[in-house]
Amino acid sequence: MKVSVSAIGAFALLTPLVSGQTIMDIFNTYSHVGSGKSYTLANITDALKADPAALALVNQGGSTFFAPIDSSYIPAVGGLGAAATPNYLHAALSYHTLLSQLYNPGGSAQAYALLETALKAPISSQYVNLPNGGQKIVALKGQPTKLKYGQPSQAVILETIVASNGIVNVIDQFLLVPPAVSASASTFGATQFVKYLGQANMTSMVDGLSGVTVLVPQDNAFQAIASTLAGYSTQQLQTLLQSHIIKQTVFSTNIVGGAALTTFGGPSVSLSGTGGLTATGDNVTATVVNSDVTVAGGAMHVIDTQIEHLSRRRVLGVS
Incomplete structure (x- = not known):
């Protein structure tokens, strides 16, 4: 019936x-x-x-x-x-x-x-x-x-x-099983993020994380600071990438606007909005261009710029 x-x-x-x-x-x-x-x-x-x-x-x-x-x-x-x-x-x-x-x-x-x-x-x-x-x-x-x-x-x-x-x-679609972060980032065209994960020896670690949210910058965000990143040590690069990984799973459906969310890199970030989702870290706000991407260990949101501590933004020379 x-x-x-x-x-x-x-x-x-x-x-x-x-x-x-x-x-x-x-x-x-x-x-x-x-x-x-x-x-x-x-x-x-x-x-x-x-x-x-x-x-x-x-x-x-x-x-x-x-x-x-x-x-x-x-x-x-x-x-x-x-x-x-x-x-x-x-x-x-x-x-x-x-x-x-x-x-x-x-x-x-x-x-x-x-x-x-x-x-x-x-x-x-x-x-x-x-x-x-x-x-x-x-x-x-x-x-x-x-x-x-x-x-x-x-x-x-x-x-x-x-x-x-x-x-x-x-x-109208077969629901593929959500992959690990690195594979999902590649699927969404964030190839630079995947590249820097590899350079920082973090691919396996990030793919194995459980109950996290990863903020993945688009390629142009990395390309804008590529010359500076070329001089980064492995530890500096790890800290930068860890600042984009939140220690809990956050979808747009369960966001508490403005709440401080702890990252593996130290500084906290906050997520706000639903349809117009943004991510903010130390007065630097990124727009989420692809939200609520399910990955094996939690959630992923693709953002349009870097979210890192303000002091590191001065080091990077990004306004």
Whole structure:
């Protein structure tokens, strides 16, 4: 039984689910051409059936599953090549699942919603490094509602279907498992940040951090001070980069405006705003150009300039 978003309305999360079909019934119904839909869900259906542990998450009741249509699943998983191991696919299926949380964009009043998935350590510790809880997705309510999940593009919710044991949100992208910071920074074009991590011998350390937020400057921010950085010692470069790593996970949905956030480099920074997010360190304010990027160890925000202690800005010669 399909229920439209408009029909569900504001009471969707407050009333019992009345569909006679389970989540897997819905997947089976729409897994083949001729089901009456413009999409099919055959690949995600087969993947769940091949993974009893992931299937159990879906069947436990009260869950939400983000179901990628076949036209997105096939190129995404095929593009992973040898990386698409059974362990990776289990982690990905877990990342498509919200446990004990019914997310229906038609019934949510939140413009930004931080959603906790079933992808968590230690079961999937190869792919997620959080001190507690599951990996996150940020939902941006709108027409249509979109999902931020650690990639430059955002997944679009095409349709919401209420089942007897949960909710299915049909989406137009396969949700790749959020990678480590260095890989994510590369994906977002911050190649200079990745380069300087390597020069500072910090790549493995930063990729292994748990429960952090990394502020990643765009390439032009580093290029503007490249000649000065060329004279930096390894320790100076480490301090500079550590000043961009906050010792807690902060998404735009849980920002306390103006609150001092401690970095590994010593000076504190603050984050403010939601849609127009900024990061400030010692009277130096950067604009966040890509917010709420989920990474294996927490969150990443791409910023348009360096955030470092004012005394170091004088050393760098940056006004």
